[in-house]
Amino acid sequence: MAGNRFQLTFEIAKVHLLSKPKQTIIAMLGVTFGIAMFIALVGLMTGLNDFTEDITMTSAPDIHIYKDITKPRQSILQQIYPNDMVWVYHQKPKNELTKVRNAKKIIELIRKNELVRGVAPALSSQVFCNYGPVQLNGYILGVDIMEEDKLFGIKSKMKEGRIEELLANREGIIMGKGLAQKLDTKKGDRVVITTPEGYTMTLKIVGIFQMGIGVIDNVRCYANIGTVQTILQQDPSYITDINIKLTDRHLAKKIAAELEAKFDTKAEDWETANATFLTGVIIRNIITYAVSVTLLIVAGFGIYNILNMTIYNKMKDIAILKAMGFAGGDVKSIFMIQSLIIGVIGAMAGLLIGYGLSVLISKTPFNGGDIISLDHFPVNFDLKFYMIGVVFGVITTAVAGYMPSRKASKIDPIEILRGQ
Numbered sequence: 001m002a003g004n005r006f007q008l009t010f011e012i013a014k015v016h017l018l019s020k021p022k023q024t025i026i027a028m029l030g031v032t033f034g035i036a037m038f039i040a041l042v043g044l045m046t047g048l049n050d051f052t053e054d055i056t057m058t059s060a061p062d063i064h065i066y067k068d069i070t071k072p073r074q075s076i077l078q079q080i081y082p083n084d085m086v087w088v089y090h091q092k093p094k095n096e097l098t099k100v101r102n103a104k105k106i107i108e109l110i111r112k113n114e115l116v117r118g119v120a121p122a123l124s125s126q127v128f129c130n131y132g133p134v135q136l137n138g139y140i141l142g143v144d145i146m147e148e149d150k151l152f153g154i155k156s157k158m159k160e161g162r163i164e165e166l167l168a169n170r171e172g173i174i175m176g177k178g179l180a181q182k183l184d185t186k187k188g189d190r191v192v193i194t195t196p197e198g199y200t201m202t203l204k205i206v207g208i209f210q211m212g213i214g215v216i217d218n219v220r221c222y223a224n225i226g227t228v229q230t231i232l233q234q235d236p237s238y239i240t241d242i243n244i245k246l247t248d249r250h251l252a253k254k255i256a257a258e259l260e261a262k263f264d265t266k267a268e269d270w271e272t273a274n275a276t277f278l279t280g281v282i283i284r285n286i287i288t289y290a291v292s293v294t295l296l297i298v299a300g301f302g303i304y305n306i307l308n309m310t311i312y313n314k315m316k317d318i319a320i321l322k323a324m325g326f327a328g329g330d331v332k333s334i335f336m337i338q339s340l341i342i343g344v345i346g347a348m349a350g351l352l353i354g355y356g357l358s359v360l361i362s363k364t365p366f367n368g369g370d371i372i373s374l375d376h377f378p379v380n381f382d383l384k385f386y387m388i389g390v391v392f393g394v395i396t397t398a399v400a401g402y403m404p405s406r407k408a409s410k411i412d413p414i415e416i417l418r419g420q
Contacts, residue, residue, distance in 0.1 A: 009330055012321070013337035023309070028346040030302040031397060035350025035389040038292035040357040045288040047362075047380040049281045055212045056277060059152060060270060061120075061243035062252045065106070065259065067098050068266035103239035106263050115247055115255065120147040122241040123228045129175075129221070130192040131183040138179055139219045140193060142228025145174075151245045154209060154222070160187040161207025170227060172206035178218035180208050193221075193231060201231045293392070300396035308404045318411050328409035335408050339401020340394065347393040351386055 017024045100106065103121060110119050123142035128135055141148075145166045149155050154163050159177055166172045173191070175183075185191060187205055194200045203223065210217055223231075229238050246252060252269035260267040271278065318331055362379040 006333075009333045010337055013334045013341065016334070017338055017341060024342065027302060027342045028349065030298070031296075031343055031346025031393050032349040032353060034292075034295040034298065034396075035347055035393045036353040036357060037295050038389050038392075039351070039354030039385055040361065041288050041292050042385045043354075043358045043379045043381060044361055044377060045284055046382070046385075047378040049284060050380055051378040052277070053281070056274060057249070057270065059211045059213060059216055060273065061151065062246045062249040062270050063244040063256045063259065064268045064273065065100060065242035065244070065263070066240060066266050066268075067100050098240045099234075099238050100240060100242060100265060102263075103242060104237065106265075107242060110242070110244060110259070113255075115251060117245045117247050118147065118150045119245075120144060120151050120243045121225065121239045122148070122243060123225050123232070123234075123238060124240050125195060125228065125232055127196075127221075127231075128194040129179065129183060130194060131185050131189065134183050136179065136182055137219065138193075138221055140173075140221045140223055140228055140231075142223055142225040144225060145222060148222070148243075151243060157209045157211055159208045159210050161205075163207065165206040166222065166224060169204060169206050170224060171201070171203050172223065172227075173203040174207040174209055174222040175205050176217040176220045177208050177210040178214060179221065180205070182218070195231060197232075199231055199233055201227075203227070296392055296396050300400040304400040304404065308407075318408055322411070331411075332405040332409040335405035336398070336401050339397045339405070342401075343394040343397025346397070347390045350389060350393060354386070354389065355381075 107119050107121055110116055120143060125140055127138050127140045129138040145154065145163045149163055154174075158174075161174070163174065166174055173193070175185070175191075180186065183191065185205055187208060190202050190204050192200055192202050209222070211220075225239070226236065229236060232238070246255065249270060253271055256267040256269040256272075259265075321331060321334075322328075358379050358381060361377050364377050365375065366377050
């Protein structure tokens with residue numbers, strides 16, 4: 001009996017929808033457009049966020065240990081007499097070295113931590129890269145290239161040459177693609193590296209890499225630690241940076257604080273180092289979801305208006321149905337079924353169109369220029385966005401149909417039939 005009653009209300013709802021095809025199609029298009037744009041926008045924005053996060057995280061350490069030369073240090077007299085005013089005069093400020101003290105011992109202890117996936121020492125310095133008449137600012141990193149590869153996958157980023165060639169050539173250098181292009185150099189060419197202190201050394205380009213980020217590819221070079229120590233005229237223990245990758249990078253903030261307290265040196269986690277980038281990601285996500293949800297809500301208002309007009313036009317039909325014995329709940333079901341049919345069909349169409357738009361966007365050429373290595377728009381095809389779109393679309397239409405259906409269920413058939 002209940003099944004027959006539902007079938008009857010379903011048939012009546014279908015007749016109502018088909019009797020006004022234009023209104024029905026417009027309502028469905030509202031849902032379709034809202035869900036399609038939701039999927040396309042969320043897919044594009046999250047795809048861009050994932051792409052930039054991936055290349056940022058793969059090219060940066062989870063924890064970076066270095067000496068913070070901006071941190072104020074007390075003189076010996078201030079340490080002996082902490083409560084007295086001490087005036088210390090010097091003709092010029094001391095040239096503070098950026099060396100990490102006891103770096104090798106620190107690295108040895110960190111490697112014993114089970115949460116640490118890899119540790120790589122580095123020696124960094126700003127330099128001038130000279131090739132013929134061209135001179136550009138650069139940044140040289142003295143590294144153990146095999147340890148560096150374990151952390152950042154340098155092998156997969158090589159465009160020319162192999163990282164093993166750096167091990168075999170003490171006077172070798174691996175140069176970023178952007179910097180090599182600006183210098184108009186290629187593998188096998190020799191460039192003159194000059195430090196800010198005036199020390200120079202001629203190095204041979206044994207490879208060219210591309211991280212995909214302009215701020216790295218346009219300035220960075222890799223060389224052996226010993227080579228950079230020689231250029232800077234420093235001893236073999238001179239190390240300025242210790243880079244760490246963890247098994248779970250979300251533990252970086254906690255572990256960085258522990259390392260900083262333990263070794264009395266600066267330990268910066270990836271969240272702190274990329275705070276601006278992470279803030280941008282959050283803002284973009286808020287804007288994307290706000291716009292997308294607004295589209296679906298607007299579609300819901302459209303359905304509400306259409307069902308409200310349908311009820312107004314079907315007043316006599318509703319009165320006749322009630323006079324025939326249909327209860328208020330049955331009338332409510334008729335209009336709820338209409339709204340759900342509009343929502344489900346509109347949502348399915350929105351999924352197909354949204355997927356099609358996402359595919360078109362993913363194949364659209366895009367030139368990242370010198371900023372980022374990107375030849376097309378990255379789009380996220382995560383299934384959860386499609387599920388969210390369908391669920392939210394159906395819920396929106398159900399809510400939009402509830403108020404008119406509730407109004408229809410309370411109509412007094414006697415007053416309508418009397419013409420009041």
